[in-house]
Amino acid sequence: MNRATDNIGPSAGASGNNNQEGLTTATMTDSQNYEQLAQEIEALDTYWGPTFRTIIEDGRHQRFLDHLEQRIKGHDRDIEKLCNVHYQGFIDSILELHNVRAEAQDLKGRISSMDNELQLEVTSVLQRAEDLANAQRVEGNIVATIEQLEICLPLFKMYQKLKEQLEQKRYYPALKSLEQLEHTYLPQVSRYRFTNHFRECIPKFRKQIQESSMSELKDFLENVRKYSSKIGEVAMKHTNEQQIMYTSGEGQGGGRKVLFGSPSQSALADMDDVDAALTDGTLDGEEGMSAQDLVDFSPLYRCFHIFTVLGDRQTFENYYRKQRQEQSILVLQATGNMQHESLYGYEEYFNAIVGFFVIENHLLYTTNGLVSQAILEEMWAGALPKIANTLRTYASYCTDAGTILEIKKLIMLFSNTLGNYGYNVSQLSVTLQEIREHYTDVLMQRCVHSFREIFDEDTYHPLQVQNDNEYDNVIRTFPYIDASLENASFPRKFPFSLMVPRVYQQVKDFVNASLKYTEELNLSQTEVDDMMRKSTNQLLTITLSGCLTTLIQKHSIGLLQLIQITINTNYLELTNAYLEEYISEVTGGSVKNMSHKAELQGKSMFKDARAEAEEQIYEKLKIKIDETFELANYDWNLTEPQGLASDYIIDLVAFLQSIFLAFTNLPAKVARTACVAACQHINKRLTSLMLDDDVKQISLGALRQLELDLIQCEQYAQSQPVKDLDPTLLLECFIDSRQILDLFNQCDFSSYFRDFGEATSKYPRVTPQAAIKVLEKIRESDRDKKKILSVLKKDERDKKKLHDTILKQLKELPQTSA
Structure with missing residues (x-):
């Protein structure tokens, strides 16, 4: 700028004096701004963005670069001036350093020697320090380990205790130990990996x-x-x-x-x-x-x-x-x-x-x-x-x-x-009652054998005692009271056989055995009494009745035995009242109060048994009569009768006389009925002899012999074989045979034909069929005689004509049965 100012002439400076002042002012202002910006750049090491943005936004960055160039040159002049001022001092310092060099080298050797010696000593000290540090570290680790082991030791002890308890089968203490192991000791050492093993084992232990x-x-x-x-x-x-x-x-x-x-x-x-x-x-x-x-x-x-x-x-x-x-x-x-x-x-x-x-x-x-x-x-x-x-x-x-x-x-x-322990056992009482029914059945079955044994061993003769002891034994067993028997001399004879007291005693034994089952069953006296009566009724009406029926229907039982059985049933019927008293006595009841009690059915049962025995007596009589008639051996072509009754009829009458003597101890009605039945059966057999299809011929002599047999029977009927039995009634039993024999022996067919069908008929019991049968058998007998005789007599011819006429007239009558 100084060089630029030197080139300007005096005229230019004089003429534009005002413009130059303005330009100088502007230039000074810009220089201050650039200076400020440069200081900011020098003051800041990294963050220059806002400064560069300001320079660029003004659009005068070239001027700023020129300013920076001038500033750099200014700094170079300052450095040069500074060096010129201190250069001599620098030279002096170099000389001094050169003088000190030898001493420094000597010092360096000495220091190097001392350093080597110190290195040797320090190496030994460092080794020991390292050993000490290692020892301290090991000691610290040991202490830490001991501390951790002390923490873990209860866990291991508990684990060992758990194992021992499991081996000793102390499972409940082991379960407690397991709970402590899981919830108390494992959480304290949960950071260790070995605890995972314990955690895995805990479910297994459980x-x-x-x-x-x-x-x-x-x-x-x-x-x-x-x-x-x-x-x-x-x-x-x-x-x-x-x-x-x-x-x-x-x-x-x-x-x-x-x-x-x-x-x-x-x-x-x-x-x-x-x-x-x-x-x-x-x-x-x-x-x-x-x-x-x-x-x-x-x-x-x-x-x-x-x-x-x-x-x-x-x-x-x-x-x-x-x-x-x-x-x-x-x-x-x-x-x-x-x-x-x-x-x-x-x-x-x-x-x-x-x-x-x-x-x-x-x-x-x-x-x-x-x-x-x-x-x-x-x-x-x-x-x-x-x-x-x-x-x-x-x-x-x-x-x-x-x-x-x-x-x-x-x-x-x-x-x-079990009832004492509070269990409900009421159903067992029902079971006991059901078993009691089976018990009763067993007793009844036992009684069946006893009754059969009694019946088989009985002689079916009136019981006879020889002295007071035997008499008292019978009375104690069966309370039979008879003043005449008691006053009689020995040997005394009871009307019944030994069967009666033995059967009565057997029934009492049954009652006693049945009563044993009711003991301690908590039953009232009424219940026990009714139970005994029911059981006894079953014994009488089923067991004893069945045994008596079997006995009565035995084919080996004779007529005299049946008579004694019938007599025995009369006295067994009396035992019904005795059994009533005995049951009331053993059960603690009263015979008088019978309103709630079931009566014993023994009386009706023995009546039925006696009725059956009576029927068997009637049947046995008929069988005996049939057996006697089987012995009949008639000559049906007999010319003249023997003059007296046949032997079998005489034997039959003698048997009837003896047998009805044994009926004296039977009720009069039974004896009368038996006698009437016997006579009716004899009449039936006599009639059947004449009408038997196997008999082809009958002579008049044979008919007269039959009439003699009939007369023998009629004489027996008139002898009043049974007390208070009207002989006329017995004679009426033989009316069928009597009318047939009278009709043919008297040849009274005129009266028969004249009064046939009338109420006043003399032969109302003779049917045309019966008359035809007998007449044909007589004709057949006469026909055999004609074969013997070559020349027929006139009366024989007339007799034949008469028979033919009678037969024709009989066939013309209504064929009705009597």
Whole structure:
């Protein structure tokens, strides 16, 4: 700029003086701005953006560059001036440094030697420092390790304890240890990787504990099944002892107390004793073991608690109930010994059931909800019908009355035992009643054999005693009162045979045996009385009646025996009142008050038996008459009669005379009926002899012989063989034979034809058919005679014509039967 100013002339400067001042002012302003911008650039190291933007926006960046060039040159001049000022000092300094060089080298050697020595010493110190640091680090690690091990040690101890408890099968403590291991000790060392192994093992340990406790539960269930019979036996034994004590106490008080189905305080105390024994193990077993030794409930309690803690209680309850349900099915199955009338089989059956339900009742009160009252009642309700059905079925196989009584006692003891534990046993009373019916049937069957034995051993002769002892024995057995017999001399003869007192005693024995079953059944006196009467009625109307009917219908029973049986039924009928009194006596009732009682049907039964015996007497008489007529040996072509009755008729009349003497002890009506029936049957047989198709010929001599036989019978009828029997009535029995014989022997056909069909007929009992048969047989006999005689006499020819005429007229009559 100075050079530019020097080139301008004086004229130009003078003429444009004002413009130059203006330009100078503008130039100064721009220079200040550029200077300021340059300072900003120098002051700032990086952020030049706003400065460059200002320069560019003004559009004078070339001028700024020129200004920068001038500034650079200015700085160069300043540097040069500065160097010129300090150059001599620099030279001096160089000289001084050159002088110091030798000393510096010497110093350097010495320092280097000292450095080497120091390096050797420092290396040793550093090595020891490093060793010390390593030792301190190891020590720190050891301390830290010990601290962590002390933290981990309880975990390992608990783990070891857990393993030992599992090995010792202490599963419930092991479960507690497992809970502590999981929730207390593992969280304290959770940062270590080995804890993962423990966490993985915990579910396995739980599973192992669960499976092991379940195994113990299975062993417990098997043990319970094995020894529940023994527990049931002990419970029933205690119940029986309590009943004996209670009954003896009541006996001393003067009364008898029945315990069926109603638990008493002593029975409840017995229940407590058994429960305590189950818990404390104070009941002795067969081998000196206690009930607690036989059945240890601790596995069940442990397993139950373990499953509860594990949150799987429902699984445990379902499994236990299912297993016990299956065991109950096995328990309720009858044993094979029950089929053989073995009391041991019934005892074993009852003991198993009692043991099962006593254990369930025990668990009802010793576990929290494992066995509930509702479940127990439901199980018992399902078991009771099966028990009742089993008892009914197997008791029905029993044919021994004594065994049935023992079974009944066992059922009562079984019922009382379970009743004491709160089980509803009312259905068993119904079962006992049903078994009583079978017991009655067994007694009746036994009576059948006894009655048959009595009937087979009886002589069917009036019972005869030789002295007072024998007489008193009979009277004690059968209360027969007869003043004349009592005053008679020995030997005394009762009207009945030995069958009567023996049958009466057998019925009394039946009543006594039936009464034994009702003992301690908690029945009222009225119920017992009605029961005895009903059973006795069955014995009389079914058993004894059937035996008497069989006896009466025996083919081997003779007529005299039938007569004695009929007499015996008269006296057995009297026993009805005696039995009424006896039943009332043994049941504690009164004979006078019969309004509510079923009367014995013995009287009507014995009447029916006597009626049947009477019918058999009539039939036997007819059979005897038939047998006698089988001995008849008529010569039907006899020319003249023998002059007296046939031998068989004489024997028959003698038999009838003797037999009706034995009828003296029978009712008069029976004797009269028998006598009339005998005469009617004789008449029938005489008539049948003449009308028999096998007899082809009959001579008049044979008819006269028949008339002699008939006369013998009529004479017997007129002899009044039975007291108070009208002989005329007996003669009427022979009217058929009499009219036929009179008609042909007297040849009174004119009267027959004249009065035929009239009320005043002399031969109303002779039918045309009968007359034709007899007449044809007479003609046949006469025809044989003609073959012998070569020349017929005139009277024979007339007789033939007469017979032909009579036969023709008979055939013309109405053919009616009498």
